[in-house]
Amino acid sequence: MASIQDVAELAGVSVATVSRVINNANNVSPQSIQKVREAINTLHYSPNWASRNLRSKKSNMILIVIPEFSNPFWGDILEGMDQEAQRNHYKLIIATSHSNIDQERSALSLLKQQQADGAILLSPVLSQSELIGIDQKYPIIQCCEYTENSTLPHVSIDNYTATYEATEYLIRMGHQKIAMISSTNHFVSTTQRELGFNKALSQYNISLPDRYLLRGNYSFSSGYEKTKQLLSSQVPPSAIVAISDTVAAGCLAAIDHSRLSCPKDVSVIGFDNIQLSTMVHPKLSTVSQPRNQLGVSAVQMLLDRLNGNTDVQPTFLPHELVIRQST
Structure with missing residues (x-):
């Protein structure tokens, strides 16, 4: 079984340098890091982590x-x-x-x-x-x-700017009656997304009736129920910004069950770009997080x-x- 000394000899560096590479220390040159990693791979060296942990x-x-x-x-x-x-x-x-x-x-x-x-x-x-x-x-x-x-x-990510951009896109597509289905939680992302949404509307001089900002949770059923509520209002929105893709999927179901068409009657944009966003019909526009x-x-x-x-x-x-x- 190879030792740390063997790795140091093959890499042409000191044992201390090998130890620093293993421990991800910052004071090692890229060239030395590459030599040590190549030596570790060549020798199939495996550090004795258990002993190391007992000492450190x-x-x-x-x-x-x-x-x-x-x-x-x-x-x-x-x-x-x-x-x-x-x-x-x-x-x-x-x-x-x-x-x-x-x-x-x-x-x-x-x-x-x-x-x-x-x-x-x-x-x-x-x-x-x-x-x-x-x-x-x-x-x-x-x-x-x-x-x-x-x-x-x-x-x-910058949740404020991301939601501003999503809302601005809907505005540039001609929408004036834009609603948001948000959340009752106290996450910073929720606060920032609502602020970004409101900023985009105010920037384009679009009013936001209280009935157009609804809060639930991150579930499919919350998106469904809040969308049904929006669609039953006297002046329903033409577009909805959802706090998440799961909520947006609920929006799509509610639109379909109301015998309306997305995006012809109501456009929907989600948030997160999870796999679900490409599995629903129509496929969701969304904000993609890395x-x-x-x-x-x-x-x-x-x-x-x-x-x-x-x-x-x-x-x-x-x-x-x-x-x-x-x-």
Whole structure:
């Protein structure tokens, strides 16, 4: 079985350099990293992580806390996280909070128990002060959802601009009666999407009647019920912006069951670009989030912090407006 000394000799570097590459340290040249990785592959070298963890009190585990498994939005994000974690010899512990403070605290207790080295929160419900207190001992990254005006690093898209652009597209298509089906949650993404929606309407001097902004949840049934409510109003909208693709799919069903046509009678635009958006009829126009890259970036940011980088900054990844048949 190859040793770390064998890897160093084949790569022509010191044992310390091999160790830094294995531990993803920042102070190694790209050339040395390539030589070490090639030597590791050639020798089929596998670090003795168990012994290393006993010495360093590291678990090489990353805690991921998500609200629930039922939302298909999380799937590609978790896949990206797993890919990047495995590439860096880490594994994931995934816990669900169900947006419950006590359950989130319970999950984060794994950090204190040294069962994970750091955490990525996909939709935190703890207060900013409590999260900062935990972060002073164990590094935390917020992914997708985050606490506004927090000093904690996060990675997401610009939900405000994304929804502004989606709404502006509908306006430029000639729509004046535009409704939004949003959510009753307190996520920063919900707040920012509503602000972007309202900004686009005000920018084009379009009024927003109270009946045109409805809030439910992220379910198909919520989209269906709220759309039926909109269509039954005296002046129904000609276009709907949905808070998610699952909600938008419910909109399409309600339009069809009302014997109307999309987009002829009512246009619909969703958010997220999950697989469902291409499986419904008509195929959904939507805002595409780089879900896999969100997961990859979150893990990279956490590993940077674990490796001593104290200047990990908030990151906004690019989104894309995808136009399909529903608009």
